[in-house]
Amino acid sequence: MTPNWLGEPFAFKDNKLSLTRKVHKRLLAEAQEAFPYEYSALLIGQKAAITDHIPMTGSTLDKHAFSFDGPGFLRAIALIRESNMQWLGVLHTHPHTLPVPSQRDRDGWHYHSLSYWIVSLCGSEPLWRMYQWQDGDFQQRSYTITEEE
Numbered sequence: 001m002t003p004n005w006l007g008e009p010f011a012f013k014d015n016k017l018s019l020t021r022k023v024h025k026r027l028l029a030e031a032q033e034a035f036p037y038e039y040s041a042l043l044i045g046q047k048a049a050i051t052d053h054i055p056m057t058g059s060t061l062d063k064h065a066f067s068f069d070g071p072g073f074l075r076a077i078a079l080i081r082e083s084n085m086q087w088l089g090v091l092h093t094h095p096h097t098l099p100v101p102s103q104r105d106r107d108g109w110h111y112h113s114l115s116y117w118i119v120s121l122c123g124s125e126p127l128w129r130m131y132q133w134q135d136g137d138f139q140q141r142s143y144t145i146t147e148e149e
């Protein structure tokens, strides 16, 4: 059985996956602050609505490896469970390349029900892309940004 803290944000046919503007803004600010290093975060909320995030500080030291440090990841999951939220996705930056999943991203991704976000900071404007793992690869999906909390 799937634990209830592990979300299925793509399981709601009538509800497109959404992100609040506030979280969008904070993620971008933290991502730009981490530049030129990679930034990553867990995205949390309920059902298909992402309303908060937890930065994963342990993974920003390496210039490309996207990995969760064990204790930090477990702490984050405990926090999600305690607050009755769901883990809905992960986000990481590509400081120097386009927002296209790398082979390492493919190999390292095991939570296939969740959303996978990449923000590229290699151009003059940040580029956001969101993916769903389906049929053995990342498929790009659209999402909405909501104003409410």
Ligand SMILES: [Zn+2]
Residues within 6 Å of the ligand: 066, 092, 093, 094, 100, 101, 102, 105, 118
């Ligand atoms: Zn990547």
